[in-house]
Amino acid sequence: MHPRISARVLIDLIEERRFGVEYQPIVSLADETIIGYEALARFYNGDGTTLAPQQVFDSLHASPLTLYKVEHEMKRLQLLHAPTEGLRLFVNLDPDAFESGLNGQANPLVTLLAAHPRVVVEIIENSTISDAEISETMASAFAGSGVELALDDIGATQS
Secondary structure, X not given: OOOOOOHHHHHHHHHOOOEEEEEEEEEOOOOXXXXXXXXXXXXXXXXXXXXXXXXXXXXXXXXXHHHHHHHHHHHHHHHHOOOOOOOEEEEEEOHHHHHHOOOOXXXXXXXXXXXXXXXXXXXXXXXXXHHHHHHHHHHHHHHHHOOEEEEOOOOOOOO
16 A cells, blocks of 8 residues: 555645546557557646556545545546547446445446446456455446446455
8 A cells, every 4th residue: 555645635636636547558469459448547746746546546545435536537537538449448446436436326437437338347456355345236236237347457466
């Protein structure tokens, strides 16, 4: 786990919308063609320097509703600016952010992501065994909406 970012920096990041998206191509080893993209969150300090995304998300875990709000906004941006080549778009999703969006109704993250025809939701690699029940609920919700799920680097340290 990374050291937490101060509340002042997080508030500035959210209020000033100091975040964006990067798309990394996923390349076939067989023929070196691009077969999809992974949408990645990017965050910036007021001076334009980058903040490690994992450090931001680790810090946001102290406020589940804020974590959910930032995750929802990030997914909205990732879909809005996605490459339009008809290829799959892989997006990471934190089970804790998903759980924070549950309010007795359909989860807004499911609704948002299910509207994109090529999206594949990846359960993030820092998911731990304690997230297993949440991940199972998340998998069921996405399966019911027709959204594909993938595991992102499961088995890595802290997974």
